[in-house]
Amino acid sequence: MYQYNDIDQTLIEQRVDQFRRQTESFLKGQISDDQFRALRLMNGVYIQTHAPMLRIAGPYGLLNSKQIRKLAHIARTYDKNYCHFTTRQNVQFNWPQLERIPDILEELASVQMHAIQTSGNCLRNTSSDHLAGVCLDEIEDPRPYCEIIRQWTTLHPEFAYLPRKFKIAVSGAKLDRAATQFHDIGLHLVKNDADEIGFRVLVGGGLGRTPIIGQVIKPFLEKKHLLSYLEAILRIYNLFGRRDNKYKARIKILIKESGMEKFSELVEKEWLLIRDDLELSTDRIDAIKVQFTPPAYETDAGQDSGFELHQLENKAFATWIKYNTADHKVAGYRAAFISLKAPDSPPGDMTDTQLDAVADLADQYSFGEVRSTHRQNLILADVKQADLFPLWQQLDALKLATPNIGTATDMICCPGLDFCSLANASSISVAKEINDALDDLDYLHDIGDVKINMSGCMNGCAHQSVGHIGILGVDKKGAEWYQLTLGGSSENEAAIGERLGPAVAKDQVTKAITTILDVYIKQRLDDESFLDMVNRVGITPFKEQVYANN
Known part of the structure; x- marks a missing residue:
């Protein structure tokens, strides 16, 4: 696991001091709400329904025990005795007092953690495969490259105020467990015909209100060119990305409007100008790899x-x-x-x-x-x-051993109306109701691999567009309704779920989910998975039963 050097530590400590002064100035009325908004977002602070929310970076999902204990201490001392883990491997606290957030950041800095660039229109936390370094299908451990990217993105002066947020994911395995095709940039470690390892680069993926599967812009990129090529992509996006409409500001929209061929030409032209000046040396890569040396496994x-x-x-x-x-x-x-x-x-x-x-x-x-x-x-x-x-x-x-990983109750769920000021509908209470209906473990295990993802708004923090079953909360004249989609996937055969039909009322969501699962059980072939069956028969059999009485 990477350990901060003096430069890393000094940087985050100075950022804590800076944000403390900014927060004090805001609380004294010396800077306006609009001025403070940009400053707090760059330090992971959102204003939610009930209180500020602080998002803490979990670089490529890796934490040590000292950091986990610090999160426990912060939960007890500054929050309501809990924290929340997100789909991008970050950590959130939902109840901190604004005036105490600089103290939280100081505590985090003492264990090499921070909240820098966890929100705002900037380069966000780099995410990766949670089984990196230990999985059987790995080509090469992606974590050293995640760390190199983390260092490059942190406080990058040219990309502090992008048209919109920007997310990068890296995978080193044959199976994509990092949803790389739904990131602004997705990187896959691959081998070329000469058996050399480099990167396949995807660009323009994303979820939210306009889910799009990323496209390959570079089938094979030498490792030494990693940072220069990323920089070229970011420069073109920063220059041409739309700033007049936040709903059309992501790189996926730029590529959709300009076309991949034109975008690729612009990137290639920019890359040729900077490629030789940003070359990543073998010594640099090896120095970072040392930080990820495997632990002392017992041979017997x-x-x-x-x-x-x-x-x-x-x-x-x-x-x-x-x-x-x-x-x-x-x-x-x-x-x-x-x-x-x-x-x-x-x-x-x-x-x-x-x-x-x-x-x-x-x-x-x-x-x-x-x-x-x-x-x-x-x-x-x-x-x-x-x-x-x-x-x-x-x-x-500890109630942390429910045997449901990869099953229907292993739901991704955003906070919804319980906390989020952007939400249109509840998520947590609906998830609880679905859980209660699927409380028979034998039934749950018989259903097998079913990924249910539920979001309370179009932002899609819970990845509802790529759930095998997606649930999206919408507002209808002040009432909570939910759109259902089927057939999504964020893995190798990436797919965006197809809308099942009209939204259903909140009190009908659980019944709709159990009906969908019942159709699967009755019509599956042998060991056919839920997703395979949806791909085989389409959504019609499910639609007919869910809306049978409407």
Whole structure:
């Protein structure tokens, strides 16, 4: 895991001091709301329905136990004893007092964390595969390149005020677990015909009110040209992106209006001007790679016999292993998911007590590291199979072992009307109702891989457009209604969900979801997944049943 050097630490400490002065000036009435708005957004501060919201960067989803304990402390001291993990691997606090936010940022800086560029029209937190470095299908660990990009993007003077926010995701595996096709720039580590590893570059993806799948702009980019090519793309976007209409300001709209061929020509021309001056040296890459050296795995970890025995003797443990752990590239280890989707908890939320306990578990079982995922869960990525049973027991006691990863109750859910000032409809209460209806684990596991994503507004923070089942809250004359989509995916075969039909009333959402799942169970073929069935039969069979009485 990357450790800050003196430059990194000085930078975030100076930013804390700067924002403290800015906040004090605002509270004294010395700067206006409009002036302060740009300053607070660049430091992760939103004004929500009930209180300010502070978003904290989780660089490519990687946190250590000391940082997790600090989040627990902040939750207790400055908030209402919990925090929220987002789909972009960040952390949010929903109840801080504005005058105390500089104190929170100072606390974060003490453990190499910050909120810089987690909001506003700038380069946002770089995200990545939550199984980076441990998955079986990896071509190369993407985290060193994420860190290089993080350093390049942080306070980049040319891109501080872009036409709109800008997000980059990096994947190093064959399976896209980072939704790279729905980012402004998506980077895939790939091999060319000469067996050299470089990047396939996608551009113009995005969600929100106009979901678009990114297009390949560069099939193979040498590693040494990574930063210069990214800079060229950003320069063209900064020059030509629309600033007259925020709904048409994203790079995806620029490419849609200008065409990929024209946009690519502009990027290539700009790149040739700057390519040689921004070359990324092998020494620089190697220096960052050292920070991601694999931990000291035990070579005999695979010889443990108790792991299989515990599964034979304990059905609940065996179920948890099946759904909440993943294969590891080192024999005798597995990656263990920490489910933040307990039936009675808002998706993605963790209490201070849970945070402290997970920090201890990370130290005890996973080399002191924790990762956040795109589906609002956490992972202990390096757990010996001999340690999985005691880990499961402790997670179960903490209500963090619900065996539902990848199932219908592993929902992505935004805060909705409960907190967000942009929301048109509730999300958390609807998710709770769906959870209650799907409380039979045998039924849930029989359904299998179903990704339900629910957003309370068109911004799509919960990625409803790419859910196998998408739920979007809309306002109809002051009443909460919900549009349903089917067939979306953010993985390799990326797809935008197709709208099922008219929006349904809030009290009909759960019935619609259970009806959709019932149609799937009755009409699937053998082991056919939900998404495969939707792709085979289309939405008509589902539509007929959902709207049968309307």
